[in-house]
Amino acid sequence: MLRRNFLRGTAAAVIGGTAVRTAPAWAESPPETMFVLVHGSWHAGWCWGLVSPTLHAAGFPTVAVDLPGHGLAAVLPQSYLQRPVDPAAFASEPSGLAGIGIDAYADAVVKAARDARAMGAKRVFVVAHSMGGVPATFAAARAPDLFAGLIYVAALVPTPGKPAGAYLALEDQHANSLVGRAILADPAVVGALRIDPRSTDAAYLAGTKEAVAADVDDALWSAVLNMLTPDAPVSIYGETATFDPAFGGLRRTYIRAAGDRTVVPSTCDAIVADLNAAWPDNPTSLVDIDASHEAIFAQPDSLAELLMAAV
Secondary structure (H helix, E strand, O other): OOHHHHHHHHHHHHHHHHHHHHHHHHHHHHOOOOEEEEEOOOOOHHOOOOOOHHHHHOOOOOEEEOOOOOOOHHHOOHHHOOOOOOOOOOOOOOOOOOOOHHHHHHHHHHHHHHHHOOOOOOOOEEEHHHHHHHHHHHHHHOOHHHOOOEEEEEOOOEEEEOOHHHHHHHHHHHOOOOHHHHHOOHHHHHOOOOOOOOOOOOOOOOOOOOHHOOOOOHHHHHHHHHOOOEEEEOOHHHHHOOOOHHHHHHHEEEEEEEOOOOOHHHHHHHHHHHHHOHHHHOOEEEEEEEOOOHHHOOOHHHHHHHHHOOO
């Protein structure tokens, strides 16, 4: 009884305290700018946990998206749950993500932007890391009125006439990206990009870290691995976006990770060049961060500063 009353009282104090401090402040003065945070492959909204506190402290609320099939909605292959893993089964079991297309991913971003607007935000900037650049761009291309701008962080991006996958085929990207070493199944067979973050193969784990997170603290990366899920969408990279004319007027910033061995810097340059060719009167700003692909973990404070500078 004592424990139950203590927990009830503590919960009431926390919930009540939050309501008293937050709700009236927003009701009287809604946030000028909010960020919608869109994660990349194998991640979920939790991955912004080291970046968002700096944004919040500076007065920028955030909405972190869990894309379909990720986070608490993750669809896990049964072969992934078996240990030791059966390599043949893991490489052949169809992914539950295979049937989820770009519309569902873009809709999730649009919903988050509408939620931010409903909370009173006057300006909404979508921040997209890695794969998240694809649904973020589709969302803004379809509903540009919801957004003030886009901020890409080491992201793959569809541009007019080109799906995001076209940039994966660039010569330098193909030659110097290391992320392929993490993929353990043929995407054409399983319908997803499949990794094994629970692997006990030290060489595999070391190669994966080199590819995406070479500069991330080992203890932190170990914690991240325990939160990643094995499958990420692949079909969305072949989709070509149709851009509402108003998309061209949105503010756009691309944050290039100087030490990226997943989306290599020259690929980022090619994406920005194509965006600027499409909208020369409103060029995309290109800035650098001294980090690996996982800048969200390697340099979260510096990344937050760049996000705030971009608005």
